[in-house]
Amino acid sequence: MIVRTMLDLRFIKDNLDAVKKNIGDRFMKADADLVAALFDKRNELLKRLEDERRSRNENAAAMKGKLEAAVRDGLIAEGKRLKDAIAALEAEAEDVLSRLDAELRRIPNMAHPDAPIGKEDKDNTEVKRVGTPTEFDFEPKDHVQLGQDLDIIDFDAGTKVSGTKFYYLKNEGVFLELGLVRYVLDILAKKGFTPFITPDVAKTEILEGIGFNPRGAESNVYTVEGDGTCLVGTAEITLGGYYSDTIFSKDKLPLRMAGLSHCFRREAGASGQFSKGLYRVHQFTKLEMFAYCLPEDSGAIHEELRLIEEEIFSGLGIPFRVVDTCTGDLGAPAYRKWDLEAWMPGRNGGEWGEVTSTSNCTDYQARRLNIKYKDDDGKNKYVHMLNGTAIAISRGIIALLENYQQADGTVKIPPALVPYVGFETIKRK
Secondary structure, three states: OOOOOOOOHHHHHHOHHHHHHHHHHOOOOOOHHHHHHHHHHHHHHHHHHHHHHHHHHHHHHHOOOOOOHHHHHHHHHHHHHHHHHHHHHHHHHHHHHHHHHHHHOOOOOOOOOOOOOOOOHHHOEEEEEEOOOOOOOOOOOOHHHHHHHOOOEEHHHHHHHOOOOOOEEOOHHHHHHHHHHHHHHHHHHHOOOEEEEOOOEEEHHHHHHHOOOOOOOOOOOOEEOOOOEEEOOOHHHHHHHHOOOEEEEHHHOOEEEEEEEEEEOOOOOOOOHHHOOOOOOOEEEEEEEEEEEOHHHHHHHHHHHHHHHHHHHHHOOOOEEEEEOOHHHOOOOOOEEEEEEEEEOOOOOOEEEEEEEEEEOOOHHHHHHOEEEEOOOOOEEEOEEEEEEEEEHHHHHHHHHHHOEOOOOOEEOOOOOHHHHOOOEEOOO
C-alpha cells in the first residue's frame, strides 16, 4: 500500500507542536501525535521487513550447492521461519499503513500566518469594500418574491418534482443564467484560461485527493451507490483531477483552467433565513477557475484569482466586500482563502452574502493526487494548486435581482450584461 500524504510526514514529525496548534486553530478533529507514532511504527516495520528479506535471500543463497543433510534441514527450517515472519510483518505493516492513511486524511493544511484565528463567519476580517450598499426609496423585495412576480424562478415546481432546494429557471431567467456564463467566460478567456465543460461525476479517490469527504453523515457529497463515484460539488474536483499522476515540465507552468459544471450539494442541515431561495440549493451552475503553478508563484496567483473575481462583480455594478477567511472556516485543503460577499438587499433586511471564494491549497492536494513538476535540479517536486469561483450562477442571480430591482417591480439588467442576454429589463408578465 502506498500512502500519499496531504502534508509531508517528516514535516508533521518535525513540527508536531505547530501542526497540533494549527488543528486547534481550525477547530478540527485530528490526532497529530497518533500520526507521528504510526509514522515511527511504519518505519520500524519497514526496517524489520528489510532485514528479514535480506536474511531470506542470504538463506536461499546458502542452500545452493552440496550441503550436509543436517545443514540443509536447518536452512529449510530457517527459510520457513523467515517466510512466516515476513508474512506476519507484511500484514502488520499493511494494517499500520492503512491506519496511517486514515489519520493523515484528518490533518488539515497549515494555515497562512496572517489568516485570522476564529471559528465562524463573524471572525472573518474585512479587507476591502467596493461600492456602497444599494438604497431604495421603496420597500425592496427579496429574490424569491421577485423571481415569482417576474415568472423567472419556480421553487414550487422544483419542490414538487425534485424535492426541497431545487428550482426551475424559466423565461428571462434562462437567458440570465446563460448570459452570466458567457459574460464570465469572455473575461477568463482574455486572461489566458483554457475553458472546459467538465463531467458532473468523479471517482471517490479524486474527491478524496482534492480534500472532500465523500462519506459519513457530515459529508456534503451525493454518492452514486455501488459505482465508486460521486456527483461533484464543484469543478475544482474535476479540474484538480485532470492532471492527477502527472509530472509537468517547469516551463508549462503556471497553467490556468476555467471549468463550467453543474454542482450538487446535500446541504444537510442548511435552513433558515440565510439559506432561503437560491442561496443554498442542491443543484446549481458554476464557473470555476483553477491553477497549477510553481510553489514560489502561488501567492501572486492567489491574488490574481481574487482580482478577477472583483473584476467580474465590479463589471456588473454589484456592491461587494472582500474578507480574509478565518481558520475555522478555511476547510482542510486551504492555506488561505478570500471570500467576496455581495450586498443582498433582500437578505434579512440587507446583508452581505458570499458569492465567490478563492483558495491557495499549496501542495496539499498535489501530494494526494501525485502532481509534480521537474525542477532545474532534475528533481520532481509537488506543484501548488489554487481554485477560485468565477461565478456561482444562483448567487449571482440573487445579487442581480435584488440590487437592480425597480419600484414598479421590474429588474434592470447591468449594461455589461445586456449584450449577453438580449434585453435591458425583466418585466412583469
